[in-house]
Amino acid sequence: xxxxxxxxxxKVSLALAFPTATxxxxxxxxxxxxxxxxxxxxxxxxxxLTQRMLLDLLQVAGLSxxxxxxxxxxxxxxxxxxxxxxxxxxxxxxxxxxxxxxxxPDEPPPRGPTPRPGPGAAG
Numbered sequence: 001x002x003x004x005x006x007x008x009x010x011k012v013s014l015a016l017a018f019p020t021a022t023x024x025x026x027x028x029x030x031x032x033x034x035x036x037x038x039x040x041x042x043x044x045x046x047x048x049l050t051q052r053m054l055l056d057l058l059q060v061a062g063l064s065x066x067x068x069x070x071x072x073x074x075x076x077x078x079x080x081x082x083x084x085x086x087x088x089x090x091x092x093x094x095x096x097x098x099x100x101x102x103x104x105p106d107e108p109p110p111r112g113p114t115p116r117p118g119p120g121a122a123g
Contacts, residue, residue: 006034018061018068025061032060032091041088051082052098060093 010030018026036042036053045053054076058068070076085099 006037007031010034014057014061018058018063020067021061021063025063028091028093029057029061032057036088039088044087047077047080048083049087051076051080052084052086053088055082056086056088056091056094059095060091062093 007027007030010033011026014021014026014029014033018029021029041053054068055065058065076082085101087101090100
């Protein structure tokens with residue numbers, strides 16, 4: 001799928017989720033979601049990280065937490081606060097000091113091929 005097509009699909013979904021957002025806010029948030037998808041941000045999503053991602057998306061779209069009403073009235077779980085880190089890149093619109101971690105600190109590294117050392121690496 002072309003990147004432009006993916007952004008358009010995400011725009012429609014976000015417009016339904018964030019009906020009070022501006023067209024520009026929806027466009028920024030959609031481009032951000034597609035970028036995070038390319039970064040495999042969903043690989044480690046659990047409820048606290050999902051809450052953090054939602055807060056980040058609201059910020060990118062120019063909305064406050066009060067502008068969003070979840071479809072599930074029991075979400076987010078009040079016992080689980082949003083994660084205090086993120087596993088996706090920041091945008092210039094995220095005005096916090098929350099850390100980026102390539103993976104959650106309590107999770108094992110992802111499985112996959114072992115990276116080869118680059119040119120000039122000792123070994």
